[in-house]
Amino acid sequence: MENVFKFLAVLGAIFFGAAQGILIPILIQSFKNSLATPYYILVTSSFLFALIFFIIYIVHLKIKQRTRFFSFSRKEWSLFFLTGMFDAFTGLFLVYASDATRTPIVMQTILGGSTIIFTMFVSKRIIESKRGIKLFNRYVIISLSLLFAGIIISTIPQYTKAKWNPWNIFWICIFLLGILCRALYNTLQERYMEITDTSFTSKITILFWTCFFQFIVMLFLFWADWIPYFGYSKLNTFGDQTGRFFLCYFSIDCDWTLLLALCFVGAYIGSYFSAIYLNAKSA
Numbered sequence: 001m002e003n004v005f006k007f008l009a010v011l012g013a014i015f016f017g018a019a020q021g022i023l024i025p026i027l028i029q030s031f032k033n034s035l036a037t038p039y040y041i042l043v044t045s046s047f048l049f050a051l052i053f054f055i056i057y058i059v060h061l062k063i064k065q066r067t068r069f070f071s072f073s074r075k076e077w078s079l080f081f082l083t084g085m086f087d088a089f090t091g092l093f094l095v096y097a098s099d100a101t102r103t104p105i106v107m108q109t110i111l112g113g114s115t116i117i118f119t120m121f122v123s124k125r126i127i128e129s130k131r132g133i134k135l136f137n138r139y140v141i142i143s144l145s146l147l148f149a150g151i152i153i154s155t156i157p158q159y160t161k162a163k164w165n166p167w168n169i170f171w172i173c174i175f176l177l178g179i180l181c182r183a184l185y186n187t188l189q190e191r192y193m194e195i196t197d198t199s200f201t202s203k204i205t206i207l208f209w210t211c212f213f214q215f216i217v218m219l220f221l222f223w224a225d226w227i228p229y230f231g232y233s234k235l236n237t238f239g240d241q242t243g244r245f246f247l248c249y250f251s252i253d254c255d256w257t258l259l260l261a262l263c264f265v266g267a268y269i270g271s272y273f274s275a276i277y278l279n280a281k282s283a
Contacts, residue, residue: 005277012274019267021108024098027260038095039225039233041261046088046215048265049272053208060204079192083206084213086185091214092221093178096230102171111175118183126187127194167229185210186275203276211272 027041061069072080097103103111123130189206196202225231 009274009277012270013278016267016270016274017112020264020271021098021105023260023264023267024095025100027257027264038092039222039231041264042088042091042095043215043218044261045265045268046091046211046218049211049268050208050215052265052269053204053211053272057204057208060201064201066201075195076192079188079195080206080209081213083185083188083192083210084215085217086181086188087210087214088217088221090178090181090185091218092224093174093181096224097171097175097178099171102168103175104168107172108175111172111179114176115179115183118180119186122180122183123187123190126184126191189276207272207276 024038024041028038098108189210192206193202225233226235
């Protein structure tokens with residue numbers, strides 16, 4: 001039965017990850033008059049993640065009659081903050097790079113396979129129980145060689161058919177940076193459960209505090225949307241655009257925006273639960 005749950009978690013991670021990539025450009029296009037930028041969607045989504053997991057967290061603590069809400073060690077607080085920070089940067093880099101004119105859609109799917117490579121090297125440095133594992137044994141070398149070969153072979157048709165420019169290379173690097181941050185986020189979650197346990201309490205604790213700090217960090221990243229050739233906003237229109245963006249959620253002028261936003265949040269939450277289950281099994 002445990003293997004069945006692992007299989008379902010892997011399928012969930014793949015499905016919900018793909019759903020996020022599909023929904024984000026559709027969600028942006030659903031806003032009228034270019035109101036939506038990736039930053040606004042990231043902030044509102046981060047807030048909803050934190051709110052939903054806060055409710056689950058409080059209800060769980062109430063049922064278990066536990067009061068450990070703020071009493072964590074310095075190491076735990078550090079892990080909460082770092083996990084949330086890398087989660088915020090994952091969203092920032094991947095969502096901004098996910099525009100098809102920046103990183104071709106097929107390339108995003110192909111490069112997603114590099115998550116395994118980053119996670120292998122990052123986990124060896126962070127997870128104490130994995131520091132003794134030899135990465136460069138013949139089985140790992142064969143597996144990595146096949147993975148690299150698959151990525152390169154899949155990339156060749158894209159390189160020959162697409163019209164490339166230096167900015168595409170830049171955005172592919174940003175996309176890969178987002179994948180590195182995702183590997184760090186997942187590994188730090190696993191590290192937290194290594195120093196505590198893999199109970200539901202530990203899982204919902206790391207999920208809530210990760211989302212809380214993700215939201216806080218995301219608020220302080222507002223300036224990223226003003227960076228020339230990276231962001232989409234202008235300093236002199238930021239305030240007005242922000243107000244009209246939030247009103248658009250509930251306006252009939254913006255077709256299906258609220259429903260699409262809820263679907264995107266649902267896909268993200270599904271990927272959170274899939275990842276935390278797999279990270280717990282790895283701890």
